Amino acid sequence: MSSVKRRKISDNPSAVKKKKTEAPKPKMTPGPEPRIEDAVSEASDAEESTTLDNENGEAAPKTFKDLGIVDSLCEACDRLGYKQPTAIQQEAIPLALQDRDIIGIAETGSGKTAAFALPILQALLDKPQPLFALVLAPTRELAAQIAQSFEALGSLINLRCALLLGGLDMVQQAIALGKKPHVVVATPGRLLDHLEKTKGFSLRNLRYCVMDEADRLLDMDFGPILEKILKFLPRERRTFLFSATMSSKVESLQRASLRDPLKVNVSTSKYQTVSTLVSNYLFIPHIHKDTYFIYLCNEFAGKTMIVFTRTVLETQRIAILLRTLGMGAIPLHGGLSQSARLGALSKFRAGARNILVATDVAARGLDIPNVDCVINYDLPQDSKTYIHRVGRTARAGKSGHALSIVTQYDLEIWTRIEAALGTKLTEYAYEKDEVMVFKARVEEAQRHARNEMKNLIDDRGKKGSVLKGHRGKKRGAPGSGRDNMDAEEG
Numbered sequence: 450m451s452s453v454k455r456r457k458i459s460d461n462p463s464a465v466k467k468k469k470t471e472a473p474k475p476k477m478t479p480g481p482e483p484r485i486e487d488a489v490s491e492a493s494d495a496e497e498s499t500t501l502d503n504e505n506g507e508a509a510p511k512t513f514k515d516l517g518i519v520d521s522l523c524e525a526c527d528r529l530g531y532k533q534p535t536a537i538q539q540e541a542i543p544l545a546l547q548d549r550d551i552i553g554i555a556e557t558g559s560g561k562t563a564a565f566a567l568p569i570l571q572a573l574l575d576k577p578q579p580l581f582a583l584v585l586a587p588t589r590e591l592a593a594q595i596a597q598s599f600e601a602l603g604s605l606i607n608l609r610c611a612l613l614l615g616g617l618d619m620v621q622q623a624i625a626l627g628k629k630p631h632v633v634v635a636t637p638g639r640l641l642d643h644l645e646k647t648k649g650f651s652l653r654n655l656r657y658c659v660m661d662e663a664d665r666l667l668d669m670d671f672g673p674i675l676e677k678i679l680k681f682l683p684r685e686r687r688t689f690l691f692s693a694t695m696s697s698k699v700e701s702l703q704r705a706s707l708r709d710p711l712k713v714n715v716s717t718s719k720y721q722t723v724s725t726l727v728s729n730y731l732f733i734p735h736i737h738k739d740t741y742f743i744y745l746c747n748e749f750a751g752k753t754m755i756v757f758t759r760t761v762l763e764t765q766r767i768a769i770l771l772r773t774l775g776m777g778a779i780p781l782h783g784g785l786s787q788s789a790r791l792g793a794l795s796k797f798r799a800g801a802r803n804i805l806v807a808t809d810v811a812a813r814g815l816d817i818p819n820v821d822c823v824i825n826y827d828l829p830q831d832s833k834t835y836i837h838r839v840g841r842t843a844r845a846g847k848s849g850h851a852l853s854i855v856t857q858y859d860l861e862i863w864t865r866i867e868a869a870l871g872t873k874l875t876e877y878a879y880e881k882d883e884v885m886v887f888k889a890r891v892e893e894a895q896r897h898a899r900n901e902m903k904n905l906i907d908d909r910g911k912k913g914s915v916l917k918g919h920r921g922k923k924r925g926a927p928g929s930g931r932d933n934m935d936a937e938e939g
């Protein structure tokens with residue numbers, strides 16, 4: 450292994466010899482006085498990647514060191530197998546090192562997490578202090594994953610990171626905050642609870658605030674909580690917004706109170722999927738939906754799959770249906786306890802089950818290696834969610850397959866999704882006779898699933914039951930609590 454000068458975070462800033470990082474000149478010039486409106490209009494443009502720059506118009510290979518990243522962080526990247534920065538990393542890191550607010554847009558699975566984590570860790574090395582950075586994410590699973598990425602990238606520099614998630618013990622989290630972490634990763638509802646209730650916890654000296662899946666965080670549901678959180682943060686700070694899909698609504702971007710932001714867009718169109726993804730649909734009669742679905746699962750038998758459904762109950766029913774037919778399925782939705790949710794995800798990650806059946810709580814950000822296929826059992830309600838769902842496969846340059854089941858009732862939304870993608874997808878080729886071979890077995894499994902669902906619903910809320918007992922409570926309804934904001938995205 451090459452010998453590198455390693456730097457560690459010292460809590461005594463004077464103990465670290467300050468060395469100004471010489472970041473290479475960015476290819477995107479800041480230009481005169483960028484305003485939020487400029488960023489907004491730029492963000493909605495279809496743009497070419499700005500990495501094309503050598504004589505042949507090919508991307509010049511760059512290393513993390515070339516981008517201005519220090520040795521200890523380069524070594525952490527190396528250990529994680531990051532040989533070269535991805536496009537969004539190449540574009541965003543030099544600008545972030547120059548102390549700019551950034552709106553970063555790049556396809557799903559393109560390495561956005563390291564694009565914001567590395568500059569933050571580097572700034573932390575320069576000026577070490579507790580509660581240096583805050584990262585907000587819309588779902589608990591995503592927040593947990595981001596904290597893991599920070600810990601992995603900060604493994605050689607003594608990074609302390611705290612994770613604040615809804616659904617888990619506040620006291621344990623307050624203890625973690627008492628240890629003065631450098632980075633806090635949180636879901637919005639729980640962070641606000643701590644800001645309001647945990648004695649001695651303050652983000653007054655925060656230097657960086659990141660909103661991952663920013664368009665979701667800034668939308669109507671989360672927006673009001675975000676506004677409250679921002680009142681606890683200092684105005685003098687850097688703000689990074691990252692997502693694969695970005696809202697171009699001025700109001701929602703203004704919510705993030707960016708200062709002269711620069712937009713880094715490495716997507717070639719507004720809603721784009723990666724080129725390694727094969728996407729098909731099946732147009733089928735609603736009455737045979739389960740039979741077609743089981744046929745598809747059989748076609749992809751042995752592969753790792755995520756199946757998206759619209760509701761908690763449908764997620765649970767589909768998982769039972771699959772298990773009854775001998776397939777290793779596990780449900781993930783906001784009707785489960787938080788420990789059951791994290792348990793389901795780790796079983797799926799570890800390969801103990803090869804089919805994850807999920808609501809949109811799993812649509813954004815989750816980075817599970819080697820997901821071969823995403824099936825939209827129910828179509829998503831909007832095209833943005835489609836992009837995020839299918840982005841759970843074909844990540845980091847790998848190939849993947851997305852299949853959407855479209856019935857006669859889904860034509861309008863499907864037309865809208867295709868229009869947003871700017872392309873007509875091809876239909877998945879099948880022989881109807883081969884599908885109908887499954888009909889009798891599926892009908893038997895449906896009867897079994899109906900009975901099991903009845904028992905689960907009757908037991909809801911009882912001790913040891915699978916489903917939580919918050920029947921009928923809506924987001925924001927009295928008693929549901931803001932902590933539940935991130936409990937269920939579907």
Ligand SMILES: Nc1ncnc2c1ncn2[C@@H]1O[C@H](COP(=O)(O)OP(=O)(O)OP(=O)(O)O)[C@@H](O)[C@H]1O
Binds near residue numbers: 535558
């Ligand atoms: N430079 C790199 N080289 C190789 N792999 C990388 C590099 N940077 C990140 N990765 C890996 O690529 C995968 C996707 O990264 P990440 O989860 O940050 O994507 P993302 O852009 O945030 O996706 P999404 O929009 O779905 O949230 C991760 O497994 C990550 O470890």
